[in-house]
Amino acid sequence: MSFIDYYSSYNKMEGKKIDIFDTTLRDGEQVPGCKLRTEEKIIIAEALDEMGVDVIEAGFPISSPGDFRSVEQISALVKNATVCGLSRAVQKDIEVAGDAVKGARRPRIHTGIGTSDSHVLHKLRTTREDVIDRSIKAVKLAKRYAEDVEFYAEDAGRTENEYLSQVIEAVIKAGATVVNIPDTTGYCLPHEYGAKIKYLCDHVKGIENVTISTHCHNDLGMATANSIAGIENGAAQIECTINGIGERAGNTSLEEVVMIIKQRFGNQMYHNILTPKLKSMSEMVSDKMGMIVQPNKAIVGANAFAHSSGIHQDGVIKRRDTYEIMDPADVGVDKSSIILTARSGRAALAYRAKEIGINLTKEELDVVYQEFLLLADIKKEVNDEDLHRLMQKLPIGVA
């Protein structure tokens, strides 16, 4: 079975294809404490490739000899995905990035420069015209090393739309194949970010011939919402990371956007991600980077499919979809869990008792439930061991 047949047999392939660009190894690895060795990066890159990501941003080759080596080795090993190296719009950066990705089956250079007034005037201390000039030169130079050149307009989220259009039109004319519109500072509201993408679609000559990419940061907790607004308004690539790691408050979370597309846009859009690999991918990145995933993290958090209140437990036991909008197996979680706490009801207790092989009659359940509540008020969570002990203590002959 070919790679495409494999994915199409799993994912519905209707409507617009959304490319998933993973930057865990670049934007994610910039996070303090998340630095990885080349061997670790290779393991993650191969797992991302197997999971079906379209583009792996493997690093920022000019930043250190180690990062260069990582990008070079990942380029040589990855079988399906495009491998991308980041650079600033600076000659040496681009040359080094080109050298690092040259062994890839599908190499891409990602180059760019700040375009907001804040970046142009205060970071770069130059003019808008000079930024356009440098952008064109960067793309033209990158084209000498790779046919596939992505341009990022850093801080596009805070860049005035009319000027942003001029920059984007200029880089498309210079040969960019993908134009990345980052909300670098996580500033935009979803309707603003969506309107920005639409503005570019409506005003930039040649934009229909390139891929528009989102790259949204999570400073106000809106990275995922902004990325979705982007694809609803014309973008066809989402840049994201496993577990949403990235600079400051992080980047768009890969697992969130792929499940949103699958659950809510199934007839309009699709991607190639094999979603049952999401949970193990999340665990791998968390382990290797030493970054704990918050328990309430959507899709991959420990509590994402755990039910602890009596009302919810009663519903889920009767029928899973009363309180779950996704099948846990679809994201690689074995099954939903019923957690026994002081808020749990009789239905949950009977369910968990049955799971450990004890079928309680109604009368037995009434008795055990009172004992259970006393224990649950003392302990945060009642586990299987507690349950066994609880049953043995009771003179009801069920243990």
Ligand code: KIV
């Ligand atoms: O957030 C950002 O703007 C970036 C660019 C380098 C793409 O990470």
Ligand code: ZN
């Ligand atoms: Zn970023």
